[in-house]
Amino acid sequence: MEKILVIEDDDAIKLELKRLLESSNYRVEILEDFDNSLDIMLLSDADLILLDINIPNLNGESLLKEFRKKSNKPVIMVTSLVSDITEAISMSYGADDYITKPYNSNILLLRIGAVLRRVNKTTDFLKFKDLTINISKGIIKKGDIEIILTKNEMIIFSYLVSNQNRIVSRDELMTALWNNDEYINDNALTVNISRLRTKLKEIGLEDAIDTRKGMGYILS
Numbered sequence: 001m002e003k004i005l006v007i008e009d010d011d012a013i014k015l016e017l018k019r020l021l022e023s024s025n026y027r028v029e030i031l032e033d034f035d036n037s038l039d040i041m042l043l044s045d046a047d048l049i050l051l052d053i054n055i056p057n058l059n060g061e062s063l064l065k066e067f068r069k070k071s072n073k074p075v076i077m078v079t080s081l082v083s084d085i086t087e088a089i090s091m092s093y094g095a096d097d098y099i100t101k102p103y104n105s106n107i108l109l110l111r112i113g114a115v116l117r118r119v120n121k122t123t124d125f126l127k128f129k130d131l132t133i134n135i136s137k138g139i140i141k142k143g144d145i146e147i148i149l150t151k152n153e154m155i156i157f158s159y160l161v162s163n164q165n166r167i168v169s170r171d172e173l174m175t176a177l178w179n180n181d182e183y184i185n186d187n188a189l190t191v192n193i194s195r196l197r198t199k200l201k202e203i204g205l206e207d208a209i210d211t212r213k214g215m216g217y218i219l220s
Contacts, residue, residue, distance in 0.1 A: 001025055001027045002027070002047040003026065003027040003028070003029060003046045003047050004028055004029070004046055004048050004049070004050060004112070005029045005031060005040075005041065005044045005048070006028060006029070006030050006031065007031045007037060007049065007060070008050070008052045008055070009034065009054075009055050009056050010052075013101075014030055017050065018030065020105055020109070021112075024109055024172065024175070025163065025166075025172070029046055034055055034056040034057055035057065037055065037063055038066055041063075041067050041071070041073075042067070042070055042071055047073075047074070047116060047119075048074045048075070048112060048115060048116055049074070050076050050112075051063065051075050051076070051077055051078065051095075052078050052079065053077060053078070053079040054080070060077065060079070061077075064094055065094070067094075068094035074115045074116065074118075074119050075094065076095065076096060076112065076115060077097070077098045078100075078103070079100055079101065080100065080101040096115045096118075096119075097115055106175065106178075110175065110178055113176075124137075126158055126161045127161075128161045128219065129205070129208075130142055130143075131203070133157070133161060138150070138153075138154045140157070140199070140200075140203070142204070145203055147199050147203055149196070150195075152177060152184060152188075152192045153192055153195060153196045153199070155176055155177055156173055156176070156189075156193060157196055159176045160209065160218075160219050161219065164219040166218065167215050167216045167217065168217050169215065169216040170216055172216070173189060173216075173217075174186075174189060193217070196209065197209055207220060208220065
């Protein structure tokens, strides 16, 4: 699970972000000591930082500028200031992205996913049971048998494999598809999962994707 450090002084927003991120399978660290913000940012093992521009005793843009002198860890700026100048300054100081309040939860998750995807180059290969999954080529291999998946089927299957020890919700799968610039509706997701099941059945894994009613899917 990737970890996100939240630097935000509004208690209600902090709680909202914590719930949103944890429900999307991120670990969350909340900064509480604003007097030592820079040191905490540098010492944190977070994979990404959500940084509010307006924080106590310090301007978020100035904090980002100092942080960038010592770290390349990805930072998304969060602010209630809707201004091209503010955005330009934030990006020039080294922000990886920028989002304004009130933010759309899905858009925020998409931005986080996109930044992490750029930073963390995921491997082209995954393993599940006796399968080898070549993500870049869209191929599942079992011994000498190869099955070709569509882009959407591969996104769904690789996400399930990467999270095979837990139930994955339909919303998560939709977000994973959106993160890869593949917009599909709820019915199309059902069709893609059905086709994926059919292909897995061809190589002896007809019960690999288990449906948990009202919750989502898990690999078995």
